Amino acid sequence: MAWNAQGGGGGPWGSGQGPWGRGPSGGGNPPDLEELLRKSQEKFRQYMPGGVGGGRGIALVVLAGLVLWGLTGFYKVNPDELGVVLRFGRFVGFTQPGLNYHLPSPIETVLTPAVTRINRIELGYRSAGEDRRIAARSDTADESLMLTGDENIVDINFSVFWKIGDKPDDAEKYLFNIRDPEGTVKMVAESAMREIIGQLPIRAPLFENRQAIGDRTRARMQELLDAYGSGIQVTQVQLLKADPPAEVIDAFNDVQRAKADQERLRNEAEAYRNDIIPRARGEAERIVQEAQAYREQVIDLAEGEAKRFTSVYQAYKLAPDVTARRMYIETVEDVLKSSQKVIVDPSVKGIVPYLPLPEPGKPKHTAAPQPASQGGSR
Numbered sequence: 001m002a003w004n005a006q007g008g009g010g011g012p013w014g015s016g017q018g019p020w021g022r023g024p025s026g027g028g029n030p031p032d033l034e035e036l037l038r039k040s041q042e043k044f045r046q047y048m049p050g051g052v053g054g055g056r057g058i059a060l061v062v063l064a065g066l067v068l069w070g071l072t073g074f075y076k077v078n079p080d081e082l083g084v085v086l087r088f089g090r091f092v093g094f095t096q097p098g099l100n101y102h103l104p105s106p107i108e109t110v111l112t113p114a115v116t117r118i119n120r121i122e123l124g125y126r127s128a129g130e131d132r133r134i135a136a137r138s139d140t141a142d143e144s145l146m147l148t149g150d151e152n153i154v155d156i157n158f159s160v161f162w163k164i165g166d167k168p169d170d171a172e173k174y175l176f177n178i179r180d181p182e183g184t185v186k187m188v189a190e191s192a193m194r195e196i197i198g199q200l201p202i203r204a205p206l207f208e209n210r211q212a213i214g215d216r217t218r219a220r221m222q223e224l225l226d227a228y229g230s231g232i233q234v235t236q237v238q239l240l241k242a243d244p245p246a247e248v249i250d251a252f253n254d255v256q257r258a259k260a261d262q263e264r265l266r267n268e269a270e271a272y273r274n275d276i277i278p279r280a281r282g283e284a285e286r287i288v289q290e291a292q293a294y295r296e297q298v299i300d301l302a303e304g305e306a307k308r309f310t311s312v313y314q315a316y317k318l319a320p321d322v323t324a325r326r327m328y329i330e331t332v333e334d335v336l337k338s339s340q341k342v343i344v345d346p347s348v349k350g351i352v353p354y355l356p357l358p359e360p361g362k363p364k365h366t367a368a369p370q371p372a373s374q375g376g377s378r
Contacts, residue, residue, distance in 0.1 A: 077096065086110070088107065111175055118162070119162050143190060146197045147197070161234070174231035
């Protein structure tokens with residue numbers, strides 16, 4: 001691009017100015033860069049005692065660098081953390097919370113894992129937002145769908161709470177034995193839950209004690225993590241939801257209602273059976289006992305009659321006349337004690353004949369006849 005050198009503009013640098021703030025000299029050549037660098041070095045040497053090339057200046061520079069390098073070894077460990085000191089990448093010890101010091105990097109470095117913080121992993125769903133209690137959840141099918149022991153599919157959402165263990169070497173294991181602690185815990189949790197659910201029928205996660213399933217899963221997770229040497233402690237496994245898959249939940253609810261009706265009818269039948277069978281058994285036992293009592297009664301009466309007859313016969317053999325007379329009197333007594341009797345003294349005169357007739361509507365021989373007002377009846 002051609003610049004107009006005429007007039008007051010004088011080019012893009014202003015009126016008669018060059019790029020170095022000076023006017024053109026000797027045909028507009030720029031100043032010498034080497035000259036500028038040389039002058040800058042001379043000014044820098046003036047500020048350094050004894051000059052840069054002197055031994056004292058070099059010693060001061062090296063000393064200042066060593067001091068600054070040594071100060072980089074101070075570090076802070078927060079109350080919920082534990083300092084893990086590494087020397088050339090190898091573990092050498094722990095440091096407690098507070099201000100500590102280690103040899104400057106790259107000789108020693110420090111890692112500060114949070115050993116008291118409770119971490120949470122969600123499986124089968126993801127919480128949206130910071131407030132997990134009211135957050136909307138989106139199911140993750142590949143994590144939540146599991147096969148039960150009776151070959152049914154159940155949709156399970158659960159959370160795992162874990163932290164670094166309390167043993168002295170758990171922090172070292174956590175840092176050096178596993179590469180991805182959170183991913184490892186997640187895979188172990190999913191594997192343990194699938195193992196436990198695969199041993200149970202579908203009723204267990206749907207209707208029975210879910211906390212028992214969570215406790216079994218936590219114990220299984222701890223076994224696997226200890227076998228890995230992870231240094232991780234599982235504090236709780238919380239089973240949040242267990243439902244049939246969304247595609248078949250309506251049909252599953254119909255089946256459950258039918259099973260509930262079946263169970264209700266079975267319980268009613270059991271109650272009716274428990275009511276009728278004891279009563280029938282009681283009635284049968286009563287009849288048996290009455291029959292036994294009647295048998296005992298008949299046998300006793302027959303034995304008594306037999307003994308009475310034998311005693312009468314023995315008495316008859318000893319005194320036939322007396323015994324026959326007594327038997328006659330007893331027979332007459334038995335016959336007459338249930339019949340009406342009228343005794344008239346033949347010495348009494350003027351007795352009107354009396355014919356007892358039964359009254360209508362009354363049984364015959366209901367009342368004894370009344371004796372006449374005169375006479376010696378009794």
